[in-house]
Amino acid sequence: MNQKQILVATDFSTRSDRALRRGMLLARDIGARLSLVHVVDDDQPAQIVEAEHAAAAAVLDEHVRTLREVDGLDCDARIVEGDPFDGIARAALELAADLVVIGPHRRQVLKDVFTGTTAERTIRTSPRPVLMANGSPSGAYRNVLVAVDLSPCSADALQAVWHLGIAESATVSVVHVFDAVGTGIVLRGADSDDSLRRYVEEQATHAANELDAFLADAGFDPIGRLVRHNVSSTALVIGEAAQELSASLLVVGTRGRTGLARLMLGSVAQEVLRTASVDVLAVPPRGS
Secondary structure: OOOOEEEEEOOOOHHHHHHHHHHHHHHHHHOOEEEEEEEEOOOOOHHHHHHHHHHHHHHHHHHHHHHHHOOOOOEEEEEEEOOHHHHHHHHHHHHOOOEEEEOOOOOOOOOOOOOOOHHHHHHHHOOOOEEEOOOOOOOOOOEEEEEOOOOHHHHHHHHHHHHOOHHHOOEEEEEEEEOOOOHHHHHHHOOOHHHHHHHHHHHHHHHHHHHHHHHHHHOOOOOEEEEEEOOOOHHHHHHHHHHHOOOOEEEEEOOOOOOOOOOOOOHHHHHHHHHOOOEEEEEOOOOO
């Protein structure tokens, strides 16, 4: 089996320390090679670019030395110039990275803005799976939840969990959130709450059968299968399922069943990434 390649993007902030720690744990767990990447903004005077390049090189050298000598990892580092999200994407392609690890995006107290952040733009443009390290890394993932909407991209998300070796040490479950189409009509015509309940149960059974067929076609047999009725928002229901299972990693495809364009981030994936308190692995469609 070829050695996996993990790219950890770092800006030397406390947030990217989480990414570094998670990348180290993953590399040790699956025997991957680790590459640390720092992006220097080249849209500034040459003297400043040169000074930042030298300062970054010194910090990266220290990180690499520690990871090699203390943690025993196969590790290197590189500095690229450009916009952060573009530099990370280019480095991922050049390294043929199997995974890109980034820190959590900055959350504002009164208004949580995700769209337009470096994290969102990196995930939106990356041809490789991107792991946003939201949690405090303390060990290998034990419970992993994959959100499945029966689209090809959600099959790719499942495939990524096994390809990266995460499934070897974790319990993998899937959650499928369904909309009970026509509940408003049923509610108006129902003679009792039991009629509505029976209708939703029928829809849940249908959704469960669709999920079973999808997983069989995709060749996956996860430990747990959750089917949930969407009574609020899909992302919220997914988050509640993650809490129920004590999942430390949530996996989502970046494109949904609506067939959004290449550079669009699906609305469910965007909301999950914006609100999740646990690590989120965002997987783009294969070949994107």
